[in-house]
Amino acid sequence: MTPDALLEVRGLQSGYGVSQVLDGLSFSMGVESVAVVGRNGMGKTTLCDTLVGFVPPSGGEVRLAGRRLDGMAPETIALAGIAYVPQGRRLFPSLTVDEHLAMLARRARGRRWTPDAVYELFPRLAQRRHHGGADLSGGEQQMLAVGRALLLNAPLIVMDEPSEGLAPTIVDVLVEAVHHLVAEGVAVLVVEQNLRAAVRMADRQLVMVSGRIEAEFSGDELLDRPELQRRYLGVGTAAQVATATQQTEGEHA
Helix, strand or coil: CCCCCCEEEEEEEEEECCEEEEEEEEEEECCCEEEEECCCCCCHHHHHHHHCCCCCCCEEEEEECCEECCCCCHHHHHHHCEEEECCCCCCCCCCEHHHHHHHHHHHHCCCCCCHHHHHHHCHHHHHCCCCEHHHCCHHHHHHHHHHHHHCCCCCEEEEECCCCCCCHHHHHHHHHHHHHHHHCCCEEEEEECCHHHHHHHCCEEEEEECCEEEEEEEHHHHHHCHHHHHHHHCCCCHHHHHHHHHHHHHHHC
């Protein structure tokens, strides 16, 4: 295991039936926030689902603090220390905020993250604690999805598209929450389509292309270099992307 690595992914292969999506993907991270960015269809959500056990890998390794987790059941992985904030939030429409958190409150008793601590992190949820999941705004639902994951008191939280469909003010709240978690020793892996949100949440940007981590940049580097955005994220016309690819390849020739 790489020194100081909390999560280490080596040669991960995964997909659906005969369709392979992840193709030898590798990266590692410590207690920090890291973002995975890339165009649609590159395998970002498949990466999340494979890390948390919803999709079984066909090859490679996933280790958390040295313990091998690939191929284990989702509940085993969650208890081992990987919490998940899924795309779309997946809340129960008829359950209140209190009831969502109560499902995990017993396991959280005596540990850092309890329902009260979640309400302290997200005061808006405390105000809406008796409202059902269907009655919450998109931002409130996302806060609840994060709060529910926190009650596992896991050392690593994986967030899939946390800023999707949210107003800038709510994204601000999530950015602040991510940095707060890292400061308290919780690692956060963010999978994001929104580059500016990804950069605000994490300085390390892992670029995913065709099921692999193709490159790594700092947030400032990605924001300051439009040719990288065009090449890896598809920003701009097809001709601009082709030109940017030639320019970037020329730099590494």
